[in-house]
Every structure is written in structure tokens, then in C-alpha cells.
Amino acid sequence: MSKSLIERDLAVLWHPCTQMKDHESIPMIPIKSGQGVYLEDFDGNRYIDAISSWWVNLFGHANPTINQAIQYQMQELEHVMLAGFTHEPVINLSERLVSLTPPGLSRCFYADNGSSAIEVALKMSYHYWLNKGQPEKKRFITLDNSYHGETLGALAVGNVALYRDTYGPLMMETIVAPSPDCYLRNENDDWETHSRKMFKHMLDLIEKHADEVAAVVIEPLVQCAGYMRMYHSVYLMLLREACDHYNIHLIADEIAVGFGRTGTMFACEQGNISPDFMCLSKGLTAGYLPLSVTLTKDEIYSAFYDDYIKLNAFLHSHSYTGNPIACAVANASLDIFSSNNVIETNQELIGYIKKCSDYIANHPHVAEVRQHGMILAIEMVKDKQTKTAYSWQERRGLRVYEYSLSQGVLLRPLGNVIYFMPPYVINKQQIEKVLTVAEAGISIATS
Numbered sequence: 001m002s003k004s005l006i007e008r009d010l011a012v013l014w015h016p017c018t019q020m021k022d023h024e025s026i027p028m029i030p031i032k033s034g035q036g037v038y039l040e041d042f043d044g045n046r047y048i049d050a051i052s053s054w055w056v057n058l059f060g061h062a063n064p065t066i067n068q069a070i071q072y073q074m075q076e077l078e079h080v081m082l083a084g085f086t087h088e089p090v091i092n093l094s095e096r097l098v099s100l101t102p103p104g105l106s107r108c109f110y111a112d113n114g115s116s117a118i119e120v121a122l123k124m125s126y127h128y129w130l131n132k133g134q135p136e137k138k139r140f141i142t143l144d145n146s147y148h149g150e151t152l153g154a155l156a157v158g159n160v161a162l163y164r165d166t167y168g169p170l171m172m173e174t175i176v177a178p179s180p181d182c183y184l185r186n187e188n189d190d191w192e193t194h195s196r197k198m199f200k201h202m203l204d205l206i207e208k209h210a211d212e213v214a215a216v217v218i219e220p221l222v223q224c225a226g227y228m229r230m231y232h233s234v235y236l237m238l239l240r241e242a243c244d245h246y247n248i249h250l251i252a253d254e255i256a257v258g259f260g261r262t263g264t265m266f267a268c269e270q271g272n273i274s275p276d277f278m279c280l281s282k283g284l285t286a287g288y289l290p291l292s293v294t295l296t297k298d299e300i301y302s303a304f305y306d307d308y309i310k311l312n313a314f315l316h317s318h319s320y321t322g323n324p325i326a327c328a329v330a331n332a333s334l335d336i337f338s339s340n341n342v343i344e345t346n347q348e349l350i351g352y353i354k355k356c357s358d359y360i361a362n363h364p365h366v367a368e369v370r371q372h373g374m375i376l377a378i379e380m381v382k383d384k385q386t387k388t389a390y391s392w393q394e395r396r397g398l399r400v401y402e403y404s405l406s407q408g409v410l411l412r413p414l415g416n417v418i419y420f421m422p423p424y425v426i427n428k429q430q431i432e433k434v435l436t437v438a439e440a441g442i443s444i445a446t447s
């Protein structure tokens with residue numbers, strides 16, 4: 001069965017983020033079913049989904065509460081366009097998101113994937129300044145090593161060379177500030193000191209370009225696709241102050257870190273800030289269906305609210321905007337958050353992950369083990385003292401990937417960084433297993 005599926009697949013598919021030739025030597029794995037933290041293939045092998053299927057899954061595969069919500073909603077209404085029409089699931093979801101997100105975020109604009117949510121925020125920010133008579137505010141400041149998606153606008157405000165450089169000639173130019181990434185700090189600096197130091201570079205750029213900048217775009221606390229590099233929440237606070245002072249929007253991309261990944265419901269809470277735009281996707285639907293939302297403030301919404309003939313409206317749409325089934329899933333996910341006190345109960349798992357992973361820092365080829373809440377990352381290096389990385393051509397992370405699969409764990413390293421971002425239904429025994437396999441995988445990959 002498995003073999004024939006692979007053959008049929010290779011005859012007609014082109015997979016995401018994949019050099020298809022790799023499949024001559026690395027077999028893909030057809031998955032038959034999922035249950036809780038496990039994925040199961042056609043030979044009965046089970047894999048712990050330790051990376052939440054690309055950071056989307058929150059409450060396990062085939063979650064009964066969510067399955068039930070889908071069944072109910074599909075019998076009521078599967079879809080209706082959201083222009084001129086509305087429906088209960090999207091209204092309920094919007095009310096809940098407005099009350100859950102930081103104060104001031106009062107309007108929800110929907111799309112169907114993370115990149116599109118970023119496009120919405122970029123266009124709205126620019127368009128706001130245009131409506132306010134400041135068309136010169138049309139540039140964006142971004143962080144080095146940031147990632148905001150793959151469509152051309154979202155890719156343009158990202159800075160991971162691997163994804164961006166090839167398409168450089170197609171994209172708008174941005175202003176790039178050095179990342180507050182604490183892996184790169186001086187040995188004597190703690191995370192806060194380093195993040196404060198790095199903010200000076202950002203402040204210089206903001207001061208210099210304030211008149212032409214619409215917004216600063218960031219991933220709060222963790223640059224996930226940027227090798228899970230992390231920084232201190234003080235950076236968020238300083239950035240909020242500066243954006244207020246210089247009249248620049250702050251766009252918080254919480255597509256990956258939202259919904260509890262960093263330990264709080266939203267990462268912005270740790271800096272005690274409200275961004276002008278917050279983009280959410282991935283965990284929004286607990287790993288079930290494509291949906292995204294860009295939340296913004298009254299002040300921004302009002303700048304578009306006018307007589308039609310002034311042509312100030314935000315004329316942006318996607319066919320599946322606010323799909324009712326996806327919204328019903330998001331509502332079911334929020335039900336689980338509240339009825340199971342998920343953010344609180346996760347604190348124990350967070351402590352346990354730390355406890356089980358501390359020792360990995362002693363490994364001769366590990367330069368750092370870092371953690372923000374439910375996200376753990378291990379930096380595998382050639383030389384621990386100098387933090388010299390293995391060259392990317394050696395593809396050491398791939399060896400960890402292959403080894404962990406053979407042990408029943410799905411880890412998909414980013415370059416030389418092995419990370420762990422599990423569904424919240426993982427138990428302590430499964431956490432131990434994943435971390436043991438990760439450590440053994442590193443030993444094999446570095447020997």
C-alpha cells in the first residue's frame with residue numbers, strides 16, 4: 001500500500017519546501033491516520049508529532065471536541081461569502097478574539113493563511129497613512145532573520161536568506177534592523193541586556209526613517225522559521241514606545257507563537273504591549289483547517305470608514321475569507337482553552353520540558369538549549385567553544401530527522417537547530433522520549 005502511494009505521489013505531486021530529488025534517497029512517508037500526538041503510517045509505525053505538523057496542531061490529531069464541531073457546522077452551513085453576508089461562527093470567533101487579544105485590538109479581518117494575513121496588515125498600514133494624507137509612509141522595517149510567509153509581500157518583509165534571496169529582484173526593498181537574537185549575545189550579557197543593546201540599532205533606524213516608514217513588522221519573542229532564535233520581552237516594550245513616539249505602526253506576527261506556544265496566550269502579553277496589527281493563523285484552527293485573521297484597532301478601522309465615492313475602503317478579499325467550518329473549528333479550540341485551563345496547565349509541561357532538556361546543554365556538540373514556553377530549541381554546532389556551525393552542505397540536521405523517524409519521533413530540524421514544539425496533549429513520558437531521541441540523534445549526527 002505504502003509503496004504504491006509513494007509511486008503515485010511521485011508521478012503527480014510537487015511537495016512544499018522540498019528538493020524533490022531528495023526523494024530518490026529519502027523516502028516520504030504516507031500517513032494513514034492520526035490520533036492524539038501520534039501519526040500512523042500504513043505499516044503500523046507510529047510517530048510522535050513533536051513539531052505539531054509544522055506548528056499548527058494544538059490538541060492532538062482527531063480531537064473529539066473539534067471533530068464534533070466540524071460535523072455540526074458542515075450540516076448547518078459549509079460556506080458563504082463574507083461580503084454582504086455574515087454567519088454565527090465568524091461573529092462568535094471575532095468577539096472572542098477581540099476579548100482574548102491585548103487591549104485595543106477591536107476589529108477582525110479574515111483571510112485563509114498566514115502569508116495573506118501579513119499581506120493584509122502591510123496593505124492596511126500603508127493604506128491608513130494614505131487615507132490620512134501621508135502617502136510617503138510606505139516603507140517597512142523588519143528584523144534580520146525574520147520570516148513572515150512566502151507570498152511576495154510577506155517574503156519581502158522576511159529575511160531568511162534561504163527563502164528570500166532567490167526572489168530578491170522581484171520584491172520591494174525593506175529596512176532591515178539587526179535581530180535581537182540572544183544566541184549571538186556576549187557571554188557576559190543576559191537575554192535582557194542583549195535585547196536592550198540590540199534595540200539601539202532599531203531605534204536608530206526608526207529615528208532616521210520615521211517619515212517614510214508605515215510599520216515595523218516583528219515576530220514577538222521567537223523567530224521560528226529563523227532557526228528558532230529567541231529574544232527577551234523587553235524588546236517588545238521598547239519597540240512599542242518607539243513606534244508610538246515616532247508615529248509608526250507595529251505589526252506583530254503571532255502566526256507561529258500565538259495560542260500559547262510561548263507560555264502565554266499571546267507572546268505580546270509578555271512585553272505588556274498591544275500592537276496596531278496582530279496576525280494569527282496556524283494554531284487558530286488547532287491544526288485542522290486554513291484560516292487567518294488580522295486584528296487591528298478602531299483608529300485604523302475609522303480611517304477607512306467613509307462614503308463609498310471617496311474610495312477609501314479596504315477592497316481586499318479572498319474567496320474563502322471567514323469560512324464557517326474553519327471558524328467553528330477555531331471556536332471549538334477556544335472552548336478547549338477555557339474549559340481545560342490550557343495556559344495554566346501547560347506551565348507544568350513547560351517546567352518538565354526544561355527539566356528533561358537541561359542536560360543536553362552538556363553535549364560536546366551543543367552550543368545552546370533555549371526555551372520560550374512550549375518551544376525548545378537545541379543548537380547543534382561543530383565547535384562548542386567558538387560556536388562554529390557545521391556547514392549547511394553537510395545536512396547534519398537531516399541525520400537527526402532520519403534517526404528520530406526510525407525511533408518513532410517526528411523532528412524536522414531547521415538546518416543545525418533541532419527543535420520541539422509539541423501539541424499540548426503530549427504527556428510527560430512522551431516528552432522524555434522525544435528529548436532522549438533528540439539527544440541520541442545529535443550524537444549520531446555529530447559523530
Ligand SMILES: *Cc1c(COP(=O)(O)O)cnc(C)c1O
Pocket residue numbers: 113114115116118147148149150219224225253254255256257281282
Ligand atoms: C508560518 C508562518 C507564516 C506564514 O503562514 P502560512 O500559513 O504558511 O502562509 C508567517 N509568519 C510566521 C511567523 C509563520 O511562522
